Amino acid sequence: MVTMGDIAIKVGVSQATVSYVLGGRAARGKVSPETRQRIVKTARDMGYQRNQFARAMVTGKSRILTILTAPDHSENQSRILAGAHEAANQNDYLLKVQHISTSFMDEATVARLLEWRPAGALMLGLEEPLQDELYAKLNAWGIFLTTVDNARQYEHSLHVTSDNESGIWQAMDHLIALGHRRIAFLGGRPNILSLDREHSFRTRLVEAGLPVVESWIRQSSWSNFEVIAENAVAILESSVGRPTAVVCASDTAAMVVLRIARAHGLRLPADLSVTGFTNSTLSAVADPPLTTIEQPFHEMGYAAAMYLVQRAESPETAEPLLSPLLLPTRLIIRESTAPIS
Amino acid sequence: MVTMGDIAIKVGVSQATVSYVLGGRAARGKVSPETRQRIVKTARDMGYQRNQFARAMVTGKSRILTILTAPDHSENQSRILAGAHEAANQNDYLLKVQHISTSFMDEATVARLLEWRPAGALMLGLEEPLQDELYAKLNAWGIFLTTVDNARQYEHSLHVTSDNESGIWQAMDHLIALGHRRIAFLGGRPNILSLDREHSFRTRLVEAGLPVVESWIRQSSWSNFEVIAENAVAILESSVGRPTAVVCASDTAAMVVLRIARAHGLRLPADLSVTGFTNSTLSAVADPPLTTIEQPFHEMGYAAAMYLVQRAESPETAEPLLSPLLLPTRLIIRESTAPIS
DNA sequence: CTGAAAGCGCTAACAA
DNA sequence: TTGTTAGCGCTTTCAG
Numbered sequence: 001m002v003t004m005g006d007i008a009i010k011v012g013v014s015q016a017t018v019s020y021v022l023g024g025r026a027a028r029g030k031v032s033p034e035t036r037q038r039i040v041k042t043a044r045d046m047g048y049q050r051n052q053f054a055r056a057m058v059t060g061k062s063r064i065l066t067i068l069t070a071p072d073h074s075e076n077q078s079r080i081l082a083g084a085h086e087a088a089n090q091n092d093y094l095l096k097v098q099h100i101s102t103s104f105m106d107e108a109t110v111a112r113l114l115e116w117r118p119a120g121a122l123m124l125g126l127e128e129p130l131q132d133e134l135y136a137k138l139n140a141w142g143i144f145l146t147t148v149d150n151a152r153q154y155e156h157s158l159h160v161t162s163d164n165e166s167g168i169w170q171a172m173d174h175l176i177a178l179g180h181r182r183i184a185f186l187g188g189r190p191n192i193l194s195l196d197r198e199h200s201f202r203t204r205l206v207e208a209g210l211p212v213v214e215s216w217i218r219q220s221s222w223s224n225f226e227v228i229a230e231n232a233v234a235i236l237e238s239s240v241g242r243p244t245a246v247v248c249a250s251d252t253a254a255m256v257v258l259r260i261a262r263a264h265g266l267r268l269p270a271d272l273s274v275t276g277f278t279n280s281t282l283s284a285v286a287d288p289p290l291t292t293i294e295q296p297f298h299e300m301g302y303a304a305a306m307y308l309v310q311r312a313e314s315p316e317t318a319e320p321l322l323s324p325l326l327l328p329t330r331l332i333i334r335e336s337t338a339p340i341s
Numbered sequence: 342m343v344t345m346g347d348i349a350i351k352v353g354v355s356q357a358t359v360s361y362v363l364g365g366r367a368a369r370g371k372v373s374p375e376t377r378q379r380i381v382k383t384a385r386d387m388g389y390q391r392n393q394f395a396r397a398m399v400t401g402k403s404r405i406l407t408i409l410t411a412p413d414h415s416e417n418q419s420r421i422l423a424g425a426h427e428a429a430n431q432n433d434y435l436l437k438v439q440h441i442s443t444s445f446m447d448e449a450t451v452a453r454l455l456e457w458r459p460a461g462a463l464m465l466g467l468e469e470p471l472q473d474e475l476y477a478k479l480n481a482w483g484i485f486l487t488t489v490d491n492a493r494q495y496e497h498s499l500h501v502t503s504d505n506e507s508g509i510w511q512a513m514d515h516l517i518a519l520g521h522r523r524i525a526f527l528g529g530r531p532n533i534l535s536l537d538r539e540h541s542f543r544t545r546l547v548e549a550g551l552p553v554v555e556s557w558i559r560q561s562s563w564s565n566f567e568v569i570a571e572n573a574v575a576i577l578e579s580s581v582g583r584p585t586a587v588v589c590a591s592d593t594a595a596m597v598v599l600r601i602a603r604a605h606g607l608r609l610p611a612d613l614s615v616t617g618f619t620n621s622t623l624s625a626v627a628d629p630p631l632t633t634i635e636q637p638f639h640e641m642g643y644a645a646a647m648y649l650v651q652r653a654e655s656p657e658t659a660e661p662l663l664s665p666l667l668l669p670t671r672l673i674i675r676e677s678t679a680p681i682s
Numbered sequence: 683c684t685g686a687a688a689g690c691g692c693t694a695a696c697a698a
Numbered sequence: 699t700t701g702t703t704a705g706c707g708c709t710t711t712c713a714g
Contacts, residue, residue, distance in 0.1 A: 001458070003691055014701045019693060030699055049455040053397040054691035057706045062394070071426075073419040073622070082412045085440050089453060094437055099426050112430060114390040117342070225626050259628055281414070282623065285566050287600055344707055355685040360709060371683050395707035398690045 002046045011035070011042050018043075022050070052094075062117040063093045065308055066143075068134060069124040070102040072223070075280050076297050077125060080148055083301025084122060091309045093119070103127045105134065114141065120308030122301075123147045128191070144311050146304040149297075150193035159324040160304040162295040164193065167329035168200040168247065171275040171293055174331055175245045176208055179340035180273060184216035184235045184243035186228070186253045194219055197249045197277070216243050220253060228253050232260040236272075244272065244340050251276035251283040254290050258336065269338035279332050288335035296327045303327065343387045352376070352383050359384075363391070393435075397458070405435045406649055407459040409475060411443040411466045413564070416621050417638050418466060421489055424642025425463060432650045434460070444468045446475065455482065461649030463642075464488045469532065485652050487645040490638075491534035500665040501645040505534065508634040508670035509541040509588065512616040515632065515672055516586045517549055520681035521614060525557035525576045525584035527569070527594045535560055538590045538618070557584050561594065569594050573601040577613075585613065585681050592617035592624040595631050599677065610679035620673050629676035637668045644668065 004022065008015040013035060020026050021039045031039075056062045065088055069077065081097065088095040096116060100109055102125065113121075121143050123134060131147070135154045138145045145157040153159040175183055185201045187194040198217065205212050215238040221227040232253070236242055248254040254276035261272045268274070268288055276283050276292035283290035303325055345363065349356040354376060361367050362380040372380075397403045406429055410418065422438065429436040437457060441450055443466065454462075462484050464475060472488070476495050479486045486498040494500040516524055526542045528535040539558060546553050556579040562568040573594075577583055589595040595617035602613045609615070609629055617624050617633035624631035644666060 001455075005691075015691090016693085016702075017700060019691095020700095023693075025693090032699065035700085049452060051458065051691055052456045053394045053403070053458070054706090055693080056394040057398055057691080057708090058693045060706070071419065071423045073416045073423070075414045075416075078412065078414040078419055081438075082414070082440060085412075085438060089440070089450075092453065092456075094435075094457060096435055097422075097426060097438065099423060099430070109430075111390060112433065114342075115393045115433075116435060117392065117394070223622075255626065259626070262628075281564070285596065285600070287603075287628075346707075356708085357686080357710080358684060360707095361684090364709075366709090373683060376684085392707055395690090396709080398692090398707080399709045401690070 001051075002048045003051070004048075007039060007042050007046060007048060010046070011038050013039065022048070056117070061312065062119050064096055064116050064118045065093050065120050065122065065305055066096045066098050066113055066116070066118040067122040067124060068098050068100055068105075068113075068126070069122075070126055071099050072125055074223075076149070076278060076295070079297035080124060080301035083298035083303075084305040085301075086298075087302045087305035087309060091306075093305075093309055095305065100126070103130050105130065110137075118143055119312035120144050120146070122304050122308065123151060124149060126151075128152065144308060146308055148300055148304045150191055152192060153324050158304065158307050160300050160307075161193075161324055161326060162297075162300065162329050163326040164196050164329075165200040167277065167293040167295070168197050169204050170329060170331040171247050171277070171291075172201065172204045172208070174291065174333065174337065175247070175273060175275065176210075178245075178273065178337060180245040181210050181340075182213075182216075182241070182243040182245070183210060184213070184246045185218070185249070186231055186235060186246055186257060187219035187249040188222040188253065190219035194222075194249050201247060213238070213240055213243070215240060222250055223252065225252075225256055228256040229260055232257045236260060236264055242272075245337070246272065246274050248275060249277050251278045251280045251286075251290060251292055254292065254336070255282070255286050258286060258288070258290075269336050270341055273337040273340075275337060283332075284334070286336065291334045291337040292332050294330040294332050296329070299327050342392075343389045344392070345389075348380060348383050348387060348389060351387070352379050354380065363389070402653065403458040403460050404433060405437055405457050405459045406461050406463065406646055407437045407439050407454055407457070408463040408465060409439050409441055409446075409454075409467070410464070412440050413466055415564075417490075417619060417636070420638035421465060421642035424639035424644075425646040426642075427639075428643045428646035428650060432647075434646075434650055436646065441467070444471050446471065451478075459484060460653035461485050461487070463645050463649065464492060465490060467492075469493065485649060487649055489641050489645045491532055493533060494665050499645065499648050501641050501648075502665055502667060503636040503638075503641065503670050504667040505537050505670075506541040508618065508636070509538050510545050511670060511672040512588050512618070512632075512634055513542065513545045513549070515674065515678065516588070516614060516616065517551075519586075519614065519678060521586040522551050522681075523554075523557075523582070523584040523586070524551060525554070525587045526559070526590075527572055527576060527587055527598060528560035528590040529563040529594065531560035535563075535590050542588060554579070554581055554584070556581055563591055564593065566593075566597055569597040570601055573598045577601060577605055583613075586678070587613065587615050589616060590618050592619045592621045592627075592631060592633055595633065595677070596623070596627050599627060599629070599631075610677050611682055614678040614681075616678060620671075624673075625675070627677065632675045632678040633673050635671040635673050637670070640668050
């Protein structure tokens with residue numbers, strides 16, 4: 001491939017001058033507009049492309065962001081990744097996706113991480129002990145960390161998530177407005193995220209003066225349909241009677257509830273209103289189509305990566321954004337909710 | 342970070358010797374076992390990590406694979422990516438995911454690609470004109486290309502896909518064994534992949550001596566539910582009567598058919614058998630759970646990336662695997678298919 | 683068996 | 699306004 005030296009020779013100028021011009025630092029070298037033009041044109045003609053390796057070598061900065069994640073093949077994760085990719089691309093960074101297990105990171109993976117000298121790291125979808133461990137390690141290595149979605153807020157890191165509390169409230173306000181008073185909650189896996197949502201649910205129930213029925217409040221799983229189904233059945237067959245609405249912490253859970261409810265002979269949504277959480281593509285084809293809460297996954301990934309880039313470029317200037325960044329959710333009304341009959 | 346030089350000083354040996362040992366080329370330098378041990382131990386104690394940038398600079402090889410893809414947030418794509426990541430990781434390569442649109446790649450994206458001097462490229466989920474264009478470009482740049490899933494076979498590239506023909510046959514053999522003779526086909530977007538499946542469908546129909554009913558054979562979309570629904574309706578309301586089974590080219594299409602069929606008052610699977618294609622996570626929670634064809638997406642991504650690594654490491658030795666690599670599919674029988682009544 | 687030295691392509695300080 | 703120069707950390711010849 002053509003190098004700056006090649007261009008320098010062709011133009012009849014020193015290689016340093018070419019570096020100034022193509023690096024956008026022409027002012028430093030105070031290169032004349034004419035030579036600048038000639039260099040730029042020659043570079044294009046010759047098909048010059050910067051060499052990120054050489055750049056990284058000499059500057060000591062890698063322009064690489066690493067995202068540590070346990071792949072779950074979910075649309076959510078995919079959207080977060082796409083957002084992070086967009087931010088990285090816009091800033092000429094490379095996003096290195098490093099797949100690890102949810103609970104464990106071995107030596108070889110550490111090596112694969114450090115060998116590329118990442119300028120920052122994102123963390124996504126891991127279990128809490130591993131999150132803590134990685135936070136400590138990255139800190140020790142001097143790599144700034146951003147956590148996305150389900151995670152704790154660490155002292156020296158940024159946590160980006162959607163505004164789960166207001167999301168739950170949006171769902172509940174909608175149901176309450178429809179006249180529901182007997183409302184159940186079906187969570188996902190009982191981690192920080194799902195417990196947060198349960199907490200918001202309880203708070204809103206109390207605020208609205210509605211009954212808090214323990215047997216209608218259950219955690220289950222994000223992805224294991226059997227576990228979700230068991231809990232859905234438990235709610236619908238509760239000895240204290242049936243709720244008229246179920247707030248779910250995921251679209252998956254909501255779809256399972258729909259199915260179980262139909263199996264119980266309930267008419268949907270006349271006999272039971274159900275809300276999801278996420279607005280996944282499938283929520284629109286559920287039967288009936290799901291009323292749900294949209295989460296800004298793409299924006300979350302984008303914001304997280306963007307912050308890392310900023311921090312890498314100017315550590316001083318980086319805003320000390322060390323409380324969680326909450327991105328807004330949105331209520332999507334479809335056909336799985338109806339006025340109480 | 343600690344460099345080879347630091348280790349060399351500590352051990353009291355030259356930096357070149359350290360390079361030999363840590364690079365696994367101790368034999369080249371004929372380093373004694375004792376110094377070897379000391380170097381390895383010191384490296385570990387000091388927390389040495391190779392610098393991929395320096396390595397790339399001097400060897401002129403990047404250990405980076407680029408995957409050009411239009412993100413569609415599908416589980417399929419996610420699995421392919423995971424497979425490619427696994428292969429890359431195993432070989433100490435970095436997989437750079439480069440998101441582009443399905444139909445167009447601009448100058449800036451080209452730059453972001455070339456700046457990292459990829460040792461190979463994968464292509465995934467793009468429209469055919471863009472595929473052709475990229476193939477030509479990559480060839481000109483001397484970057485070997487591997488295409489995955491929906492793509493043409495190019496002269497100087499490897500195409501990895503699942504064995505779509507045998508997949509369709511597996512579905513049809515199953516239906517035929519259940520006594521079905523009036524079988525319809527609902528495809529996805531009419532691209533290479535979906536047309537291939539339609540072709541296999543027709544072939545098998547003829548082989549089995551079954552009627553080829555044109556109004557029962559339709560292409561639609563992979564993801565647009567309205568378009569799928571229209572075509573499903575067209576099949577079920579065909580003027581020549583209703584089929585007793587529908588072979589779908591995707592699980593999504595199959596789930597839409599299920600819904601439309603129920604809306605038409607059909608009992609499932611008694612009145613209509615439906616097969617999907619992919620074995621997505623959701624196919625197991627469809628109502629009724631889908632009989633479908635499993636595709637080895639992870640393996641496809643893995644094989645594609647693995648081949649690129651092999652080729653990058655030893656261009657001479659690389660097997661001239663220039664006909665499509667077809668990975669086997671598998672029939673998953675669930676409850677959306679039943680004997681003809 | 684080990685070391686000295688060249689050089690990969692670039693940035694940035696310093697000279698002219 | 700431009701050029702010279704010194705590395706960045708490593709691999710790899712070539713000498714000992």
